Amino acid sequence: MKLPGGYLASVTSVSDQQGNPLQAPLCTARLQNEFRFKPRCGALQLLLQERRQYCIDNQLSHAHWVSELLACILVQLGDYTATHQPDDEAQLLSRVRQLCVADRQFILWQWRLNQGHVQGNQTEWLSNQCPACDAYYDFPLDWQMLPIKLATVDFPFAQLTLGSQQISVRVPNGGDQEFIADWLSNHPAATQRELQRTLLRRLLIVDEKTDAVELEQALSDEQIASIESALEAVAPELASAIQLACPECGFEHQLQLDLYQQLLAPISQLLDEVHQLAIHYHWREEDILHLPETRRRAYLQRLELSQGMRGAV
Ligand SMILES: [Zn+2]
Structure with a gap:
């Protein structure tokens, strides 16, 4: 992929x-x-x-x-x-x-x-609360339908001219996200502006003769906003908001999806499955855990089927 x-x-x-x-x-x-x-x-x-x-x-x-x-x-x-x-x-x-x-x-x-x-199950059922009438409702989501924007040829860099200056920056990455999270926990009272400028210092690409801190300090807030727009233009983007209509009142609104929710299956369910297979086939725990998930499910289905047949006699 x-x-x-x-x-x-x-x-x-x-x-x-x-x-x-x-x-x-x-x-x-x-x-x-x-x-x-x-x-x-x-x-x-x-x-x-x-x-x-x-x-x-x-x-x-x-x-x-x-x-x-x-x-x-x-x-x-x-x-x-x-x-x-x-x-x-x-x-x-x-x-x-x-x-x-x-x-x-x-x-x-x-x-x-x-x-x-x-x-x-390609389609997941998610819950939402309508911001207009407060009604809770469920809606189906096919994760495959999320639109995606690819990176442009300049990615992962953006270049722009601000006044007389040529500015080169790179698109923020996971390392920057980790850095910012740590920085924020050490600077709980930091403003959005300080945060923005701290991140920018990491992203500016400068030669040996230029100091990134000095360059950042010389930039106005408007110029920084232009840099952010330039970065957004080159970076890829995965749409994480979807348009919904409340089934109760018809109000149309946007919902920010959480890609991380329910990403990990509950461990109790896995242990139940291991338990089932161990009881019936007498396989070792380690061997069951290393079965490909599709095969584990196939065996569980067979067990269910044979138990169903036994129950029907
Ligand atoms: Zn509503």
């Missing part, structure tokens, strides 16, 4: 003879955008729950958790394929941190579609 954006394996900025960057940054590296999932099995489900608990126990941010989750479910990302080496996870982690927000969402979105496919 291919990401709507991708990451650069290595960045080389090209300079002229005086050492001035030529329309920085010029990249010789190709965007890495291929990815593949690990096969789904009970052991992976358990690992994901353990990681989630680890993030909660260590008070790690949501962005950290998403990085951990992505590194667990992928077997290949761009130029790296896991081969059961001890540093597989570290290698994948460093790469998922280089992915922009939409790419990270895209992987989780595909994981969700994959999960629906395995479980045979």
